[in-house]
Amino acid sequence: MSGHSHVRNGLPVILIAGWVCLACAIRAQEPSPGALPPAIQTMIDTTAPIAEPVVLRIAPPALLAAVDAPNDAGKAIDLSWTVSPDDRVDGGVTAYRVYRSKEEGNGFVRIAELAAGTVAYSDRVQQEDSAEEEAPPPDAAAPAVPTADESHPFEIGVPYYYRVAAVDTTGYEAFSATAGPVRSIPQWYHSGKTPVLVLVLVFFVLVVVLIQMAKIRGADMYIRPIAGISEIDNAIGRATEMGRPILYVMGLGAPEEIATIASYTILARVARKTAEYRTNLLVPCNEPIVMTIAQETVKNAYMEAGHPDLYSDNMVFFVTSMQFAYVAAVNGLMLRERTATNCYFGKFYAESLLLSEAGNIAGSIQVAGTDEVAQLPFFVTTCDYTLIGEELYAASAYLGRDPLLLGALKAQDYIKAIVMLVIFLGVILISFGNEIILNLVTVNL
Amino acid sequence: MNKKPEDIKVIIATDCGSTTTKAILIQYDEQKKEYRQTHRGEAPTTVEAPFEDVTNGVLNSIQELSELSGIELLDENNRIIKNRSANRGCDIYISTSSAGGGLQMMVAGVVRSMTAESAERAALGAGAIVMDVIASNDHRLPHEQIERIRQLRPDMILLSGGIDGGTTSHVVELAELISAADPKPRLGIGYKLPIIYAGNKDAQQNVRDALQDKVDLVVVDNLRPVLEKENLGPARDKIHDMFMEHVMQQAPGYKKLMSWTDSPIMPTPGAVGAIIERVSQMNNLQVVGVDIGGATTDVFSVFINPEEEKPVFNRTVSANLGMSYSISNVLAEATLPNIARWIPFPIDERELRNQIKNKMIRPTTIPQTLKSLVIEQAIAREALRLAFLQHKSFATTLKGVQKQRTIADAFEQTGTEGTIVNMMNLNLLVGSGGVLSHAPRRNQAAMMMIDAFRPEGITILAVDSIFMMPHLGVLAEVHPKAATEVFLKDCLIYLGSCVAPVGQFKEGKEVGKYQIDLPTGRVEGVLQQGEVKLFPLGVGQKAKATFEPSGKADFGHGKGIKFDTELDGGVVGVILDGRGRPLMTVPDDKKARIEQMLSWLENLNVYNMTELRKLGQAV
Structure with a gap:
């Protein structure tokens, strides 16, 4: 490395040697093979005797710029340059070598070797897991893999100087001017993620505003009626008139799954209504913890309805955790008890059709809701009413009329509408070659 | 007889x-x-x-x-x-x-929107005023329900609940409530209150056990044998019988009157409903009838239930909407701006309130000036509109019935709350009651009905000339031919046809083209948004017409579909209403609103416009 430090000090010598060499060549009228224009600055091996003439080989890369990498945690410095004029298909540049130093004039260490044609490099903190990564197989067409010197790791916040050398077939390096000092600084704001920030802010403002509106307007805030939810009352009424129980199935979901949580809210509503109507409710469970929560939910609902005396722990019971054994048990229950109304809300898999088809044959009114998209067609065809996908979650706000839930639901709907509008406009504009919306919403990570 | x-x-x-x-x-x-x-x-x-x-x-x-x-x-x-x-x-x-207040009933059922609603429909259809509906889920505690039954002292109670083979416990609970209330009839002392049980047949004996000693219990077929079907006939007939046997027997002089009549005396609204239902059946018409009185407004309708494809008769009584005793309530429910929007001159709020209150405390007065007449008719529009809204929400498909679905219904799931009142299918709109039948100009009655009911497509408008619908209703039981003939020829005064395209149109845009072959010659032209036109076509006359709607307008055959039809005439003629459905909103600006109203009224020749414009200037 010390050899490189000689290059700058020996510049007049090089120039003189070059002129001597050129004059001799002209005088002898024997052109040197591989001679280059005198304007091109070349590098010579400082270990070579000064007196010997050096042939000018390749031009160095130019306009080297080193800047702190934007929108990061201060872990990188971005370098860019223009390629050497000799970097062409039949040219002499075979690679570029990137050198880094903490001092301006010396102490440069090679940190990467890049394929010819490369114009940028990002000097960054080495990833901890990079050592574990498998090296990619050698490929002649692919750019050379940077060869960072592990003994000189990149340090955040340290001012660095950089040089880039073009390398020819003989290993000669033509150095660019030094760039720097540049220090890597962490950024507080990632400007590439501005669209995300804007969307989050809009959503936040909408949520706050709509929650306030929900508080002011109370239950008057309009939510598109969901036929399945509206009809639950009628389905319970039907069971009451028929003098038969109501079956509520919470699916096979774990207690913490969102679909199961949404199901608790609907169960609370159904239980309140069954308490009001004084109709029997059956909740067979597939999961012991779900059963415990469901028991509490139903118990509270009966208390709220003013009929705690009508509640019994036997309403909510555990059957089995095995999927098809559970189906067999619930189907048997439907046929024995001749349930007038079956509600299926939660996570459902293959049992969806087995359950709802049995209910359909038994002549029960059935209302279902799941976020398992694959099961929806089965529910739609066998049930009287089906809550599709997110309607299951919306049901909580719809039933509870809680300002917080209402406001959040409305805000989500508005954001969805905005996103759909942006997509629609973007597609239209892109079709006409206008990328204004695309640029506005593109997130640069 | x-x-x-x-x-x-x-x-x-x-x-x-x-x-x-x-x-x-x-x-x-x-x-x-x-x-x-x-x-x-x-x-x-x-x-x-x-x-x-x-x-x-x-x-x-x-x-x-x-x-x-x-x-x-x-x-x-x-x-x-x-x-x-x-x-x-x-x-x-x-x-x-x-x-004496007609037939006043209470009804009871298990679920408010199911058997209780069916019971209410049966009672209203029989011509009763339903004083209250008791249901298991009416959010009242038992002692409150008992108190209510005691307070109201109905002429009769209709008890229903449970399908056949359905719940018995709820029905017996209701029977026990009535038993505990031990209700006394409104008229007469020493006779037992008639109660008709039209519920679950399995509960009949239990209901008998609970009630037989205290009331005059009659058991008829279940009015909701299954949830998918209503069977109101037996209950309705029994209400008529009980009305004769019990209620009428107690009213002064009715025993003698009953001995004179050749057919059982019917409650007046029941008779009106009967004639409307019969005329609808005989002529295959979908009909709306309204009788606006001083204290109440009755609305009758026969529409085809789209699910069963059968005509269904419905009657509602808006007990708090009327033109004298209940006029203040119309103001409260409709609100002042809604009434004021129909008045084509500036009016002080206090003056309007005073006129309304004067009418309430002097119910038999009739308008003496044009100004009073216009105000009264503006109030009538709102009373009719509100009564019809109530009717629409009552005339619905049966609730709690099963739906068969296919995958195509995934995004088209509708509930059972939908009304069966489809104004586009309405053939005949009949108005009755002083404010409609005795309007100085028939054009006023036509305009009031159009503004209140907002018929869609082509609808024949008529008013009851001298309120003989009740007479014809009872006559229809004895001599249907005579009743129908008199109804169509003498009872109804045909006002003409209203052609009202459905859709909301931009101001000044074309709604459609028309071509009408009137006896006086062909008229053709373009109907613009917000425009109302009148063409004379006499009673009994018919005119061939062609309508070519613009893209968004539907004259009755679908959006933008051109068609030929025949229009019926009347004392008013053919009215083309380009205000759109839902009806366009009148401008908020007072001056613009008045100009708009004046142009409509002038086009329909509703009032003496010279006087009306003077009135506006004077005010």
């Missing part, structure tokens, strides 16, 4: 109302081979003290008939002469009654 229908040539019918008893004479025209209403008599009702005998008023009104027609209808003992001979006597005498 043992006479054959073809032997019946002279008919006397009376309607004993709360204030007046109205008698009509129907005679068979041998030359034209048709029944026509020929004369009308009216006398004060005498059910209250000091007379306390309803027959006095009946005889007085018939006496007037006799004098007007020159036919001797009463003998020397003041009895109706039944053995008809030349210029003497009648063939049958029939009557309806709403005197």
Whole structure:
């Protein structure tokens, strides 16, 4: 490395040697093979005797710029340059070598070797897991893999100087001017993620505003009626008139799954209504913890309805955790008890059709809701009413009329509408070659 | 009555109302081979003290008939002469009654929106005023329900609940509630309250055990044997029977009146409903009828239920919407701006309120000035509109029924809350009641009905000339042919046809093109948004017409679909209403609103426009 430090000090010598060499060549009228224009600055091996003439080989890369990498945690410095004029298909540049130093004039260490044609490099903190990564197989067409010197790791916040050398077939390096000092600084704001920030802010403002509106307007805030939810009352009424129980199935979901949580809210509503109507409710469970929560939910609902005396722990019971054994048990229950109304809300898999088809044959009114998209067609065809996908979650706000839930639901709907509008406009504009919306919403990570 | 229908040539019918008893004479025209209403008599009702005998008023009104027609209808003992001979006597005498408040009932059912609603529908259809509906889920505690039954003292209770084979516990609970309340009838002392049980057949014995000793219990078929079907006929018939046997027996003079009539006395609204239902059936029409009174507004309708594809009759009583006693309530429910939007001159809020309150405390006054008339008719529009809204929310498909779905229904799931009232299918709109029947110009009645009911597509408008629908309703039970003929020829005064395209249109845009072949020549042109046009077409006349709607407009055959049709005439003519449906909102700006109203009123020739414009300037 010390050899490189000689290059700058020996510049007049090089120039003189070059002129001597050129004059001799002209005088002898024997052109040197591989001679280059005198304007091109070349590098010579400082270990070579000064007196010997050096042939000018390749031009160095130019306009080297080193800047702190934007929108990061201060872990990188971005370098860019223009390629050497000799970097062409039949040219002499075979690679570029990137050198880094903490001092301006010396102490440069090679940190990467890049394929010819490369114009940028990002000097960054080495990833901890990079050592574990498998090296990619050698490929002649692919750019050379940077060869960072592990003994000189990149340090955040340290001012660095950089040089880039073009390398020819003989290993000669033509150095660019030094760039720097540049220090890597962490950024507080990632400007590439501005669209995300804007969307989050809009959503936040909408949520706050709509929650306030929900508080002011109370239950008057309009939510598109969901036929399945509206009809639950009628389905319970039907069971009451028929003098038969109501079956509520919470699916096979774990207690913490969102679909199961949404199901608790609907169960609370159904239980309140069954308490009001004084109709029997059956909740067979597939999961012991779900059963415990469901028991509490139903118990509270009966208390709220003013009929705690009508509640019994036997309403909510555990059957089995095995999927098809559970189906067999619930189907048997439907046929024995001749349930007038079956509600299926939660996570459902293959049992969806087995359950709802049995209910359909038994002549029960059935209302279902799941976020398992694959099961929806089965529910739609066998049930009287089906809550599709997110309607299951919306049901909580719809039933509870809680300002917080209402406001959040409305805000989500508005954001969805905005996103759909942006997509629609973007597609239209892109079709006409206008990328204004695309640029506005593109997130640069 | 043992006479054959073809032997019946002279008919006397009376309607004993709360204030007046109205008698009509129907005679068979041998030359034209048709029944026509020929004369009308009216006398004060005498059910209250000091007379306390309803027959006095009946005889007085018939006496007037006799004098007007020159036919001797009463003998020397003041009895109706039944053995008809030349210029003497009648063939049958029939009557309806709403005197003494009509038939006041309570109904009870298990679920409010199911069996209780069916029971309410049965009671209303029978012509009763439903005072309250008790249900298991009406959010009242048992002691509150008992208290309510005791307070109201209905004439009759209809108890239902449970499908056949369904719940018994809920029904028995209701029966026990009634038993605990031990209700007493409104009229008469010492007789038991009639209760009709039309619920789950499995609960009949339990209900008997609970009620038999305390009330006069009658059991009929379940009015909701399955949730998918209503069977209101038996309950409705039994209500009529019980009305005759019990309620009428207790009212002063009714026992005597019942001995005179050749057919059971019907409650007045029940009779109106019966004639509307019959006319609808016979002519395959979908009909809306309205009777706007001083205290209440009755709305009747027959529409095809899209699920069963059968005509369904519905009646609602808006007990708090009327033109005198309830007029303040109209103001409260409709709000002042909604009433003011129909008034084509500036009016002070206080003045409007004063006029409304004056009408309430002096219910028999009628408008003496154009200004009062316009205000009264503006209030009537709102009363009718609100009553019809209530009717629409009641006339729905049955709730709690199963739905069969396919995957195509995934995003088209509709509930069972939908009304069966589809204005586009409405053929005939009949208005009745003083404010409509006695409007100085028939154009005013037509405009009020269009503004309140907002018919869509092509609809025939008519008003009841002298409120004889009750008479014809009871006549329809005895002689349907005579009732229908008189209804179509004498009862109804045809106002004409209203053509109202559906859709909301931009201001000044074209709604559609029309071409009408009137007897006076062909008229054609373009109907613009917000425009109302009137073309004269006399009673009994018909005109061929072609309508070519613009893209968004639907004249009754679909959006933008051109079609030929035939329009019926009337005393008003053919009205083209380009205001769109839902009806365009009138401008907020007072001046613009008044100009807009004046242009509509002028085009329809509703008022004396010179006077009306003067009124506007004077104010």
